[in-house]
Amino acid sequence: MSDPITRPVVGTPRESVDPAAVEEKREGTLPRGLDRLGERKRARLEQLAQATADKGGVSLVRDAFRRLRRNPTAIVGASIVALFILVAIFAPLLAPHDPAQRFDELTKNLTVDNIPGASSEFPLGSDPLGRDFLSRMIHGSRQTLFVGVLATLIGLALGVLIGAIAGAFGGWVDNILMRFTDVMLALPALLLAISLVAMASRSSQWTVILAVAIVNVPIFARLLRGSMLAQRESDHVLAARALGVKQGSIVLRHMLPNAMTAVIVQATLTLSTAILEAASLSFLGLGDPDINRAEWGLMLGVDGQRYFEVRPELAYYPAVAIIVVALGFTLLGEGMREAIDPKSRR
Amino acid sequence: MSLLDVRDLSVVFQRRGERPFTAVDKVSFSVEPGQTVGLVGESGCGKSVTSLAIMGLLPRRGNKVTGEVNFDGADLLKLRPDDMRDRRGRDIGMIFQDPLSSLNPVVPIGTQVAEVLERHRGMDRKAAMKESRELLDAVGIPDPMRRLKEYPHQISGGMRQRALIAIALACKPRLLIADEPTTALDVTIQAQILTLLKQLVDETGTALIMITHDLGVVAGLCDTVNVLYGGKVVERAARHELFARPRHPYTHGLLSSVPRLDSPRGERLHAIRGSVADNIPWVEGCAFAPRCDNVVDACLEGTPPLDPTATGGDLRCNNPVSEEVAVP
Numbered sequence: 001m002s003d004p005i006t007r008p009v010v011g012t013p014r015e016s017v018d019p020a021a022v023e024e025k026r027e028g029t030l031p032r033g034l035d036r037l038g039e040r041k042r043a044r045l046e047q048l049a050q051a052t053a054d055k056g057g058v059s060l061v062r063d064a065f066r067r068l069r070r071n072p073t074a075i076v077g078a079s080i081v082a083l084f085i086l087v088a089i090f091a092p093l094l095a096p097h098d099p100a101q102r103f104d105e106l107t108k109n110l111t112v113d114n115i116p117g118a119s120s121e122f123p124l125g126s127d128p129l130g131r132d133f134l135s136r137m138i139h140g141s142r143q144t145l146f147v148g149v150l151a152t153l154i155g156l157a158l159g160v161l162i163g164a165i166a167g168a169f170g171g172w173v174d175n176i177l178m179r180f181t182d183v184m185l186a187l188p189a190l191l192l193a194i195s196l197v198a199m200a201s202r203s204s205q206w207t208v209i210l211a212v213a214i215v216n217v218p219i220f221a222r223l224l225r226g227s228m229l230a231q232r233e234s235d236h237v238l239a240a241r242a243l244g245v246k247q248g249s250i251v252l253r254h255m256l257p258n259a260m261t262a263v264i265v266q267a268t269l270t271l272s273t274a275i276l277e278a279a280s281l282s283f284l285g286l287g288d289p290d291i292n293r294a295e296w297g298l299m300l301g302v303d304g305q306r307y308f309e310v311r312p313e314l315a316y317y318p319a320v321a322i323i324v325v326a327l328g329f330t331l332l333g334e335g336m337r338e339a340i341d342p343k344s345r346r
Numbered sequence: 347m348s349l350l351d352v353r354d355l356s357v358v359f360q361r362r363g364e365r366p367f368t369a370v371d372k373v374s375f376s377v378e379p380g381q382t383v384g385l386v387g388e389s390g391c392g393k394s395v396t397s398l399a400i401m402g403l404l405p406r407r408g409n410k411v412t413g414e415v416n417f418d419g420a421d422l423l424k425l426r427p428d429d430m431r432d433r434r435g436r437d438i439g440m441i442f443q444d445p446l447s448s449l450n451p452v453v454p455i456g457t458q459v460a461e462v463l464e465r466h467r468g469m470d471r472k473a474a475m476k477e478s479r480e481l482l483d484a485v486g487i488p489d490p491m492r493r494l495k496e497y498p499h500q501i502s503g504g505m506r507q508r509a510l511i512a513i514a515l516a517c518k519p520r521l522l523i524a525d526e527p528t529t530a531l532d533v534t535i536q537a538q539i540l541t542l543l544k545q546l547v548d549e550t551g552t553a554l555i556m557i558t559h560d561l562g563v564v565a566g567l568c569d570t571v572n573v574l575y576g577g578k579v580v581e582r583a584a585r586h587e588l589f590a591r592p593r594h595p596y597t598h599g600l601l602s603s604v605p606r607l608d609s610p611r612g613e614r615l616h617a618i619r620g621s622v623a624d625n626i627p628w629v630e631g632c633a634f635a636p637r638c639d640n641v642v643d644a645c646l647e648g649t650p651p652l653d654p655t656a657t658g659g660d661l662r663c664n665n666p667v668s669e670e671v672a673v674p
Binding site: 234235236238239240241242243244245246249253254257258 | 401403431432433434435436439440442444447448449450451452453461462465466510513514
């Protein structure tokens with residue numbers, strides 16, 4: 001330390017406000033005459049440390065949530081989604097009638113060119129089979145939510161599995177899995193979904209859910225694989241390897257949690273496309289064959305289309321409902337992307 | 347016997363269709379137990395690659411590592427990957443340059459310290475957390491109980507580096523490799539971290555390899571210094587010897603380019619002319635020749651040998667700076 005060269009760098013003044021500096025003082029590196037001054041300074045530093053102590057930081061999640069709350073589009077999206085979920089949960093309480101029941105008041109006026117419109121008892125009128133249209137709309141939200149969420153979750157689970165394996169192992173495993181996802185991505189989503197549903201011997205809502213889920217698998221897999229590969233090169237993974245952490249823990253504890261943010265955001269966005277795809281399949285008559293089940297896509301496709309000239313509302317209401325809900329999820333997803341994704345942070 | 351003995355370590359990066367690049371070229375040095383050895387040089391001279399090669403952390407593909415790294419009677423380069431993994435963190439610790447990116451951003455500090463203890467010392471979570479608290483306390487992190495639960499982005503840069511030191515020293519390794527541990531910190535914190543490292547190394551008897559481009563760090567900490575240039579050791583000397591009488595023109599240039607408070611006012615700062623890009627391959631002569639003030643004809647005829655000097659060091663130079671010329 002006696003060399004003149006060290007003076008500018010190592011012999012730096014120790015008036016740092018960092019509370020950690022206090023520790024340095026105890027090591028007796030301070031010149032003797034300054035001991036008492038150091039004592040006073042230490043007391044002052046501890047006081048400062050006390051003052052700032054309970055402020056604490058905010059966690060990443062809370063930080064992102066705060067940003068989300070300040071974003072008006074995200075608020076609109078979240079409100080739509082919340083309303084939609086509430087309607088779906090409380091559908092039996094909200095719906096004035098049984099959605100499957102045919103009412104005599106409605107069927108008696110029902111002809112090929114006349115479908116009863118709104119009345120005090122049936123606010124949105126009748127559907128082509130004499131059932132209460134409003135109740136069917138409300139119950140349809142359950143079906144939409146169920147199919148959308150389940151399809152997304154299954155797609156997410158499979159996609160994360162494939163993406164994590166590809167990103168963690170790299171090499172030929174990655175190559176095989178990614179060529180497989182390339183094949184799936186090469187086909188247009190809806191076409192792929194239609195072929196998958198067509199392959200099933202008997203269509204049910206589960207075939208729709210599975211088809212929509214599988215269509216979304218390659219998107220999740222690609223996304224996660226990409227961020228896993230980026231994580232593999234990151235400093236903290238290198239640091240973990242330098243500590244001898246086992247490969248399994250590195251993948252599960254160091255790479256996967258850091259790679260998941262993009263995938264979670266994508267899941268919100270996928271919810272809206274899943275809802276649209278499920279509705280499209282029903283619209284094309286590839287969905288659930290049960291005519292008593294209320295489903296927006298089916299209502300739009302079968303009833304809405306056939307009786308469009310008689311009562312266009314039969315098409316309008318389900319169409320608007322599908323659009324608004326899909327928009328809600330998209331806005332929320334975009335908001336979340338902005339809040340979580342560090343690259344779009346301002 | 348030396349704790350670590352690196353013999354003719356070479357790392358060649360090779361990509362298909364490209365000319366192989368020799369990042370580290372037959373580097374040899376040894377570290378005695380409890381000793382602090384510096385690896386000094388500018389960016390791209392092979393310091394970090396040397397440390398990664400010792401740790402076995404270079405990517406499996408695209409490079410060729412040759413030579414020997416004898417640690418505790420075993421050649422680390424020949425160990426099976428599983429055995430090497432057991433040694434990393436337990437026998438050899440490592441500290442990296444950027445404390446923020448070297449910590450896992452989604453895991454609390456305490457868990458990250460505990461992870462190593464669980465891995466290498468077989469502790470359960472509770473015991474590991476207790477030990478983590480003591481470790482954080484030992485590296486001078488105030489209020490360690492609270493810090494245990496905090497995330498890396500919530501604490502300051504100096505504290506992050508302290509946490510990393512705590513993690514690296516958690517299993518009391520016999521060798522610690524510090525790869526530019528102070529580069530990402532501001533000067534006041536740098537001094538604190540260096541003091542802390544010195545203190546911990548002295549207390550635990552851990553040997554330290556200090557990789558740095560900062561001569562101030564070397565001066566304050568290292569017993570022996572290896573100066574690297576273009577992947578080769580060009581000068582090795584004890585600390586005082588090196589600072590008092592640098593023999594290699596490169597070392598001399600490095601020392602003269604440090605700004606000093608006691609130099610006359612108005613004096614221009616000395617700089618080594620050219621840049622690393624001017625290097626010539628070692629096979630054709632001394633890589634430093636194009637930038638050297640002392641260059642002679644012999645410098646362009648093959649690699650100069652690394653010869654022992656009268657003062658107990660080694661020197662790779664045809665026309666060294668004379669011993670009488672002190673640092674200006």
